């Protein structure tokens with residue numbers, strides 16, 4: 001899957017093929033054999049989905065992100081207990097007009113879901129049940145791990161969502177809850193921990209050899225996305 005990174009066009013695809021956690025480096029052979037897991041990141045617009053995924057895959061805080069149109073793909077390869085695992089992360093659009101024709105693609109063959117809200121926006125938190133409902137409507141099975149993430153914890157004075165309320169909601173769905181900040185460099189490892197939690201859970205699932213998203217299907221999604229962007233700008 002080779003898509004070039006075109007900074008500034010709103011489709012920043014970050015592939016960190018040689019990243020590793022745990023055991024040192026790995027070889028191309030390992031990467032070719034890697035199990036691939038598709039993780040979608042869902043939530044209202046502006047909660048920080050793009051910044052969180054960029055922090056995990058790119059290692060830095062993405063300044064001035066544009067609203068995601070359709071989906072942006074990011075990928076990170078991990079070494080977990082000697083096994084190479086690829087996380088294919090789908091950074092979805094929060095704005096309805098930028099996502100409506102893509103929703104089916106988001107949920108197809110998904111392995112894990114991350115629901116994100118902004119701790120400084122009660123509205124974004126109150127939307128979480130609707131996102132969970134959308135996920136269920138698309139036949140995402142109960143065995144697919146789900147995680148809830150409250151982002152922007154660095155904005156301490158502007159917090160609107162208490163941890164206790166978030167924990168209560170997460171418990172009601174039996175989801176793990178993380179509160180973090182894509183912006184705060186001190187939270188970098190915490191952001192990693194969110195994705196690693198999922199990676200370890202997915203790793204322990206029954207082994208399955210998964211097809212990598214083919215270049216043609218990525219191209220197709222990209223073309224669709226560009227058509228929508230053109231329509232939306234009219």
Ligand SMILES: Nc1nc2c(ncn2[C@@H]2O[C@H](COP(=O)(O)OP(=O)(O)OP(=O)(O)O)[C@@H](O)[C@H]2O)c(=O)[nH]1
Pocket residue numbers: 043044045046047048049050051052062063064065066067068069092093094095151152153154155180181182183184
């Ligand atoms: N202070 C603070 N700002 C953040 C953080 N994460 C993201 N932001 C800001 O929040 C805004 C929205 O971030 P995005 O990552 O684009 O949000 P998104 O959820 O991807 O939005 P859509 O693509 O429209 O769905 C940007 O101005 C970011 O700089 C964070 O952890 N702390």
Ligand SMILES: [Mg+2]
Pocket residue numbers: 049050051065066067068091092093094
């Ligand atoms: Mg985005």
